[in-house]
Amino acid sequence: SYELTQPPSVSVSPGQTARISCSGHKLGDKFACWYQQKPGQSPLLVIYQDNRRPSGIPERFSGSNSGTTATLTISGTQTGDEADYYCQAWDNNTWVFGGGTKLTVL
Amino acid sequence: EERLKESGGGLVQPGGSLRLSCGVSGFSFSSYWMHWVRQVPGKGLEWVANIKEDASETNYVASVKGRFTISRDNVQSLLYLQMDSVRAEDTAVYYCVKEVRYAFDSWGQGTLVTVSS
Numbered sequence: 654s655y656e657l658t659q660p661p662s663v664s665v666s667p668g669q670t671a672r673i674s675c676s677g678h679k680l681g682d683k684f685a686c687w688y689q690q691k692p693g694q695s696p697l698l699v700i701y702q703d704n705r706r707p708s709g710i711p712e713r714f715s716g717s718n719s720g721t722t723a724t725l726t727i728s729g730t731q732t733g734d735e736a737d738y739y740c741q742a743w744d745n746n747t748w749v750f751g752g753g754t755k756l757t758v759l
Numbered sequence: 760e761e762r763l764k765e766s767g768g769g770l771v772q773p774g775g776s777l778r779l780s781c782g783v784s785g786f787s788f789s790s791y792w793m794h795w796v797r798q799v800p801g802k803g804l805e806w807v808a809n810i811k812e813d814a815s816e817t818n819y820v821a822s823v824k825g826r827f828t829i830s831r832d833n834v835q836s837l838l839y840l841q842m843d844s845v846r847a848e849d850t851a852v853y854y855c856v857k858e859v860r861y862a863f864d865s866w867g868q869g870t871l872v873t874v875s876s
Binding site: 688695696743747 | 860
């Protein structure tokens, strides 16, 4: 079965750039998307189709996907961006999530 | 505004059954693939099942295949998940999710299913 691998945690200082990676076999050949989940809340889509932002998502959120790695980049990270982030891709009629990355802003 | 609201969660014994429902509003339900995604409290997300707009196709994660059944009522804008032969490892919050452009763009608030004797 297909697997997506994320680092368990990433730390960044406020105002700096956070990068969260997601690795999978030939992931660049698939569409990757990213979700933000804050404690007690449902996940929120922040990037779809590798690099597209849904309406209402700040421009500081961006994405890329090539080769075996998709990356979520948060520029000018704010304390309110602290959350769990999950990548996701579709493979062979099933949907797969990465294990999630806890972003700490301190 | 799009709204999805799950119901039907609760405590069920191992080997028992439970049916989850999801009512939606604010979008044309019959025009979208719909999914169920679950999350063990404090853990990651796991896709469970999906169903095509006209219910002509369904797919399941291997761990629930043959035990869970996803279905929909496009007249009443309802999504269902029939859970049979449940196991302790099915304990999770279950989310009803709308798919668009290969992404899950709307989520319900979730309903907790606890499998325990």
